[in-house]
Amino acid sequence: QVQLQESGPGLVKPSETLSLTCTVSGDYIGTYNWAWMRQPAGRGLEWIGRIHASGSSNNSPSLKSRVTLSIEPSNNQFFLRLTSVTAADTAVYYCAREGAGRSADSWGQGTLVIVSS
């Protein structure tokens, strides 16, 4: 059974870059698309973007210019970079596998990232 685990700093200063890693176990990362989502406190889920092992990716139109996704199949990891963060980027960030129907069928437990000086 596939498992995903997010890791990275829990506190980022405004205007700096948020960097997160998702480590995948129990499945080969080269088989699927992999995605990032987030949920600010008290609000709904937001799709950030997806990446395939080939390196092809697509990001949310609203975050496109600030988001970079990358992947390292040899380590079964993929990565999120979000530049120029503000308090509005404070959220629980989730990584997930995109399975049938482009649905997120397996999720990490989530990691809270707070943007504050």
Add this chain to the structure above:
Amino acid sequence: QSALTQPASVSGSPGQSITISCTGTTSDIGNYKYVSWYQKYPGKAPKLMIYDVSDRPSGVSDRFSGSKSGNTASLIISGLQPEDEADYYCSSYTTTDSRIFGEGTKLTVL
């Protein structure tokens, strides 16, 4: 790109059935079968309940079902149980090769 529209809350008594609607546009729900539904408890990761409008992943109770008509998708939960009390989110693939979520619906089991 605005979020899909869901009711903020729905409620029902144990044993009853409820329906949660999810309204989008011809750029998302109306154009694809790639509609999915997620169950989320506070502090927990979302769980996929329905994909491709009406398919259930292995292990999900058949009390959960889905449908779609035009730009609106629906999640139906029959035989409500206390453990169904959670937040539910719909999601759709879009014409920009991205994904959009609904605003979320809080289900209360009375």
